Amino acid sequence: MRQIRAFLLASALLLPSAAFAGDAEIKAAQGTIGAQLRAFQAGDGERAYSYAAPSIKRMFPTVDVFMGMVESGYQPVRNPQHFSFGKVEEMGVGKIAQQVMITGPDGKEYEALYTLELQPDGVWRITGVSLKASNALST
Structure with a gap:
């Protein structure tokens, strides 16, 4: 019985830290997205490109090619007025x-x-972005 209690206590102590690790990972991923969007806003294509995953860099092997793709198909991402997660x-x-x-x-x-x-x-690192007009109502 004592071993069961010790196991349950240890498990309970581990759960919050596991949830925290997930929260930390999400915050770090959001940090990558936010940093790329701010780089786009600042007109810093090289810095924006640095947040792309290797798979994206293989498809768009230079900053100029990458920025051309962003300019032609992702204007809301390229020039956001505001963004939120x-x-x-x-x-x-x-x-x-x-x-x-x-x-x-x-x-x-x-x-x-x-x-x-x-x-x-x-x-x-960012592996892809899909973009669509929002169904949300503006206020």
Whole structure:
């Protein structure tokens, strides 16, 4: 009986730290997204490119090619007036999907779904972004 109590106490003590690790991972992933969006706002393509995962860098092998893709298809991400984080989902170990609500340069609301992967160096990098007009009502 004593061993069962000790096990339950140890398990209870571990649960909060496991939840905290998940929160820390989510905050770090959001930090990567926020830093990239601020780099875009500042016109710093090289810094924005640095937050892309290796898989993205293979598809867009230079800053100029990457920024051309962003300029042509992701203006709300390239020039956000405002952004805030929405729902997040852990897609597996070291993988997160994060909803970001963005007010674009046109004043319209957009929903961006970012996917990120934790890299071997412990840093979250962006593996993709899908963008659509938001269904949310503006106030």
